[in-house]
Amino acid sequence: MAKRTLHLKPTSGAKSQQTNDNQPRFLSRIVSSFMKKRGIALPPYEAGNPGSRRGVFTTNAGPNTVLLGRLDSLRNESRQAVRTNGFASHISDVLVTNVVGTGIRPMTPFPELQQLWEDWTDEADSRGQYDFYGLQQAAFRGMVEGGETFNRLRSRYPDDVETVPLQIQTLEAEHVPAQKNIIAPNGNRIVGGIERDMIDRPAAYWMYRSHPNDFLTTGDASNLIEVRVPGADVVHLFNPRRPGQVRGEPWLSRALVKMRDLDDYDDAEVVRKKAATNIGGFYRKPVDGDDGAVPNSQPGASPDIIFQDFEPGTFIELPPGYDVTMSEPTDVGGQYEAFWRAQLGAIGVSVNLIYEQVSGDWRGMNDRSYRAAMLELTRVIESWQWHLMVFQYCRPIWRRFVTEAILSGAWTPPAGKSQRDIYRVKWSMPARGYVHPVQEVTAYVAALQAGFLSREQIAQQLGSSVFEVDMQNSLDRASADERGLIYSTYLDSITPKPETPAHNIVQAVIGKEVEDQVGKWAGDQED
Numbered sequence: 032m033a034k035r036t037l038h039l040k041p042t043s044g045a046k047s048q049q050t051n052d053n054q055p056r057f058l059s060r061i062v063s064s065f066m067k068k069r070g071i072a073l074p075p076y077e078a079g080n081p082g083s084r085r086g087v088f089t090t091n092a093g094p095n096t097v098l099l100g101r102l103d104s105l106r107n108e109s110r111q112a113v114r115t116n117g118f119a120s121h122i123s124d125v126l127v128t129n130v131v132g133t134g135i136r137p138m139t140p141f142p143e144l145q146q147l148w149e150d151w152t153d154e155a156d157s158r159g160q161y162d163f164y165g166l167q168q169a170a171f172r173g174m175v176e177g178g179e180t181f182n183r184l185r186s187r188y189p190d191d192v193e194t195v196p197l198q199i200q201t202l203e204a205e206h207v208p209a210q211k212n213i214i215a216p217n218g219n220r221i222v223g224g225i226e227r228d229m230i231d232r233p234a235a236y237w238m239y240r241s242h243p244n245d246f247l248t249t250g251d252a253s254n255l256i257e258v259r260v261p262g263a264d265v266v267h268l269f270n271p272r273r274p275g276q277v278r279g280e281p282w283l284s285r286a287l288v289k290m291r292d293l294d295d296y297d298d299a300e301v302v303r304k305k306a307a308t309n310i311g312g313f314y315r316k317p318v319d320g321d322d323g324a325v326p327n328s329q330p331g332a333s334p335d336i337i338f339q340d341f342e343p344g345t346f347i348e349l350p351p352g353y354d355v356t357m358s359e360p361t362d363v364g365g366q367y368e369a370f371w372r373a374q375l376g377a378i379g380v381s382v383n384l385i386y387e388q389v390s391g392d393w394r395g396m397n398d399r400s401y402r403a404a405m406l407e408l409t410r411v412i413e414s415w416q417w418h419l420m421v422f423q424y425c426r427p428i429w430r431r432f433v434t435e436a437i438l439s440g441a442w443t444p445p446a447g448k449s450q451r452d453i454y455r456v457k458w459s460m461p462a463r464g465y466v467h468p469v470q471e472v473t474a475y476v477a478a479l480q481a482g483f484l485s486r487e488q489i490a491q492q493l494g495s496s497v498f499e500v501d502m503q504n505s506l507d508r509a510s511a512d513e514r515g516l517i518y519s520t521y522l523d524s525i526t527p528k529p530e531t532p533a534h535n536i537v538q539a540v541i542g543k544e545v546e547d548q549v550g551k552w553a554g555d556q557e558d
Contacts, residue, residue, distance in 0.1 A: 094273035098280055099223050102209045106177050109281035113176050116290055118378065118389060119283060125388055126282070127172050129408070130415050132461030134164025137429055138496045139456050144442050148432065150194045157185055157198040169201050170268050170424060177204040179269035179279030181236060182424070183260065184431050189439060197435040199266075199428065206238045208257070209278055223278045225267075226259070233262040268424050270415075285381040293374045300367060383411045402466050409463065421458050430454050462494030 090097060112119035139145050152163035161169060166182075173180035180201055187196040207224035219226045219234055226235040241254040269279025283290075376386040385404050387393050393401075433454055436442040444453045465471050478484040487497045511518060 094276040095222060098278060099209050102278060105281055105284055106204060108287050109176055109283045112283060112287055112290055119290060122382055122389060123172060123175050125384060126175050127168050129412050131167045131171050134167055134461065135420055135425055136459045137456045138459055147194060147436060147442055154192045154194055155199050157200040166199055166201055173203055174268050174279060175282045178281040179204045181207055182266040184264050195432060195436045195441050196439050197432055205243055207236055211237055225277050235262050236260045236265045266424055266427050270419060282382055286378045289374060289378050398466060416460055425458060429456055459491055459494060459496055
């Protein structure tokens with residue numbers, strides 16, 4: 032039997048633009064047909080599915096087959112939830128502030144390069160809306176809500192910036208068409224809009240010139256023009272949950288259906304509460320009453336039913352023999368709050384958060400329970416910080432920054448340093464804060480004295496570095512010495528100047544122990 036080969040010819044120009052709108056639907060049909068022939072049930076995701084959620088859906092499809100067919104609808108529903116659902120928006124904020132916070136900062140052994148970086152962070156954003164650490168938040172938020180972000184590294188002319196000619200352009204996931212799955216002219220495979228070379232590395236990203244769905248910014252079809260961007264100029268931030276996955280799924284995917292159901296439940300409960308506050312009822316005519324037309328009746332209504340407005344404080348006189356039945360909607364009682372707690376807890380589990388973090392309700396949470404929950408959350412957060420933010424985002428940007436700094440002449444590496452030494456850097460995470468400051472600081476001191484932790488490790492856990500701490504302490508000590516200020520921290524190194532009134536305020540500031548030392552110093556001076 033002869034071997035058949037399928038050749039896919041990529042389209043270009045105007046003809047390709049005409050088929051862009053039909054590609055998602057066309058790809059969905061191909062994927063559905065393929066999965067049905069393989070005995071695979073659809074849909075693989077509850078969210079983004081227009082049909083019923085009932086039934087068990089199973090599939091053995093590959094990571095990209097499962098995801099790419101539903102990615103657009105998943106992303107659309109996730110963004111809609113963040114726009115309209117307060118809990119979805121709050122979850123996004125909690126994840127961003129816990130993972131990125133005030134920023135993940137590099138610590139280089141070269142002071143001049145460190146200062147150059149700090150100066151450059153204010154110019155890092157190509158749009159001028161954030162500093163570099165704000166871009167970290169924007170990139171991570173885009174990954175939570177849309178599944179991924181694409182960050183273009185844009186080399187600039189020397190006159191465009193004052194520090195290093197490099198800027199970052201953060202792009203939403205829609206800029207790379209997930210339905211672009213063809214063979215490139217150079218023989219590389221394009222999967223989900225990402226061109227991969229022969230050893231499966233990202234060689235290029237096919238991007239729209241502008242957001243394809245932002246029609247108000249262009250006024251023409253230029254936003255549907257695709258351009259090939261080299262892989263070295265793109266930082267792709269996403270969480271690959273399966274080996275071989277090329278695009279990221281929204282982090283809220285597993286919570287979308289439950290949040291939608293909870294919204295529906297809450298709306299129904301609000302309607303029931305409104306009905307319960309309107310005191311009303313029904314009254315019937317006597318059995319042997321007149322069979323004629325009923326006054327004030329609605330057209331087409333039964334002649335045995337009378338409709339009449341019933342306002343607060345109204346007394347209605349009924350004819351003899353009429354029966355009255357009051358409306359008494361059923362109250363769910365304490366089940367309402369219990370149901371909410373259970374549902375919000377389930378939503379939190381889907382994004383690795385606890386009920387209290389999702390709801391903001393900390394009643395009943397003591398410090399021990401809080402500490403145990405934070406320890407568990409910290410493990411998850413640290414894995415995201417190091418495996419996603421540092422490795423995928425910060426590391427390639429730092430290397431590109433150092434390269435551009437050297438090429439532009441903004442920084443000259445010290446002689447004798449290897450390339451690995453030049454790019455070497457440590458990353459400092461934002462401080463987590465204290466649960467119980469006295470206990471935790473005491474534990475740090477005990478661990479340091481016992482040799483279980485170094486000063487550098489403790490400083491990093493507090494969001495700083497030993498270099499910064501020592502430099503700041505040195506400046507503080509010199510400032511106190513110059514002004515004749517005496518603090519117990521600097522007793523071994525600060526000598527009050529005779530011409531300052533430090534002797535008169537010692538007792539009020541730090542106590543008799545320091546006053547005695549000052550007195551001893553004064554006696555030595557007289558001798």
